[in-house]
Amino acid sequence: MEEDEFRTEVRCEGFYTRVERGDPALITATRESTHSIDMSTAETPITVISGPLGAGKTTLVNRLLNDPGGREIAVVVNDMGELNVDAELVASEADDGLIDLSNGCICCRLQDDLVTEVTRLAEMRSFDYLLIEASGISEPLPIARVLTRESEEGGLPEQFRLDTTVSVIDAYGFWKAFDPAESLPDAAPDPERPLTEVLVEQVEFCDVLLLNKCDMVPDDALDAVEAEIRELQPRATIHRTTHSGVESGRVLDTGRFDFDAAKHHQGWKRALTGDDGEANGNHDHGRDSGRAHDEDVSAATAHGVESFVYRRDRPFHPHRLDDWLDDWRGNVVRAKGFAWVASRPETVLGVSQAGPSVQAGPIGQWGDDDPETRLVFIGRDLDEAALSGELDECLATTDERAASYPDDPFPRESA
Numbered sequence: 169m170e171e172d173e174f175r176t177e178v179r180c181e182g183f184y185t186r187v188e189r190g191d192p193a194l195i196t197a198t199r200e201s202t203h204s205i206d207m208s209t210a211e212t213p214i215t216v217i218s219g220p221l222g223a224g225k226t227t228l229v230n231r232l233l234n235d236p237g238g239r240e241i242a243v244v245v246n247d248m249g250e251l252n253v254d255a256e257l258v259a260s261e262a263d264d265g266l267i268d269l270s271n272g273c274i275c276c277r278l279q280d281d282l283v284t285e286v287t288r289l290a291e292m293r294s295f296d297y298l299l300i301e302a303s304g305i306s307e308p309l310p311i312a313r314v315l316t317r318e319s320e321e322g323g324l325p326e327q328f329r330l331d332t333t334v335s336v337i338d339a340y341g342f343w344k345a346f347d348p349a350e351s352l353p354d355a356a357p358d359p360e361r362p363l364t365e366v367l368v369e370q371v372e373f374c375d376v377l378l379l380n381k382c383d384m385v386p387d388d389a390l391d392a393v394e395a396e397i398r399e400l401q402p403r404a405t406i407h408r409t410t411h412s413g414v415e416s417g418r419v420l421d422t423g424r425f426d427f428d429a430a431k432h433h434q435g436w437k438r439a440l441t442g443d444d445g446e447a448n449g450n451h452d453h454g455r456d457s458g459r460a461h462d463e464d465v466s467a468a469t470a471h472g473v474e475s476f477v478y479r480r481d482r483p484f485h486p487h488r489l490d491d492w493l494d495d496w497r498g499n500v501v502r503a504k505g506f507a508w509v510a511s512r513p514e515t516v517l518g519v520s521q522a523g524p525s526v527q528a529g530p531i532g533q534w535g536d537d538d539p540e541t542r543l544v545f546i547g548r549d550l551d552e553a554a555l556s557g558e559l560d561e562c563l564a565t566t567d568e569r570a571a572s573y574p575d576d577p578f579p580r581e582s583a
């Protein structure tokens with residue numbers, strides 16, 4: 169069962185590509201820069217910037233273009249709309265000292281366009297760093313797959329190396345989305361857009377996480393938000409920022425990208441496997457944010473952030489489970505895992521909840537594995553006994569296990 173079987177299918181409608189090159193003053197600065205580029209490796213590192221709509225991605229791109237640390241940076245900006253507003257914003261910053269050398273707009277699927285445009289860029293221009301700003305609804309994992317040539321669709325030329333995946337997370341938006349007790353009046357989830365699912369995936373898959381817009385969240389709430397994010401994302405370095413203010417070296421040339429680690433050390437997956445990441449040398453989380461593991465643990469404890477795994481070797485009654493999934497328990501930030509349902513005893517049901525967004529559907533067969541429900545819950549002040557009791561009420565009786573279910577509710581998708 170691959171985690172991307174859970175992923176929401178998100179289509180990207182357009183890439184906007186431009187190369188930014190420094191003006192003479194900037195090139196002078198480049199020569200004097202302490203940053204040295206080892207041309208002998210002939211590899212162009214890539215940083216991918218993901219994050220929800222309005223989190224501060226373009227702000228970060230512009231910061232990096234204005235302070236490239238001696239690098240000549242090319243930027244690919246991806247936006248969902250016909251007009252690429254982000255590219256326009258990057259361009260306006262470019263007027264202050266960077267020259268737009270090429271631009272273009274194409275409409276097609278994300279992966280093909282990404283490969284085509286980056287390949288074309290590399291043929292046309294010389295640059296020594298590539299920034300990719302993903303759209304607010306892009307999932308980082310499929311992008312990383314293309315950039316590491318793991319995609320069946322093909323990948324980038326060998327000269328590129330994915331160096332860092334960065335997620336810029338709007339601390340205020342996160343606070344509103346996942347903490348109903350603290351949420352503001354406009355925090356109601358938009359039923360049209362299950363963005364919380366994408367937001368959580370952006371948190372879960374990254375090497376570096378900027379917790380941005382810290383100026384908009386009170387300190388105690390910020391601590392709680394960071395504790396929740398740390399529970400979802402045990403591996404990444406976290407930087408608290410305002411206006412995406414971070415030294416370029418924190419997000420460029422970090423060498424932190426590690427596909428296996430990024431895929432397997434998401435909070436929910438580690439809770440399922442009981443792996444705390446120390447065994448394989450990835451126990452460096454929080455280092456750059458100045459926090460040690462113990463501090464993360466105590467921050468989580470102080471804010472009541474915790475996780476537990478619900479395991480049962482009896483199937484659910486499909487309709488009772490479906491009804492239960494309809495009600496979002498506000499203190500659950502994330503629930504994810506595998507369920508066994510009486511309506512499809514051979515089938516593994518993937519369940520993925522992020523805030524008010526809940527998805528559940530078949531993702532494979534149990535095969536030789538003994539069927540067993542395993543669901544991870546991550547949240548604040550979780551009442552494990554109550555949640556487990558509610559779920560136990562959804563388990564099928566012996567008679568119900570033998571029944572047939574012509575109107576099986578799965579797959580289900582809801583915002």
Ligand SMILES: Nc1nc2c(ncn2[C@@H]2O[C@H](COP(=O)(O)OP(=O)(O)OP(=O)(O)O)[C@@H](O)[C@H]2O)c(=O)[nH]1
Nearest residue numbers: 220221222223224225226227254304380381410411
């Ligand atoms: N108060 C506050 N505003 C910020 C901060 N960072 C960015 N902004 C503002 O938030 C708005 C959105 O920032 P962008 O950088 O365009 O965000 P984005 O992630 O590129 O947005 P999309 O491309 O629409 O997904 C802009 O008006 C920024 O000036 C911050 O730390 N605090």
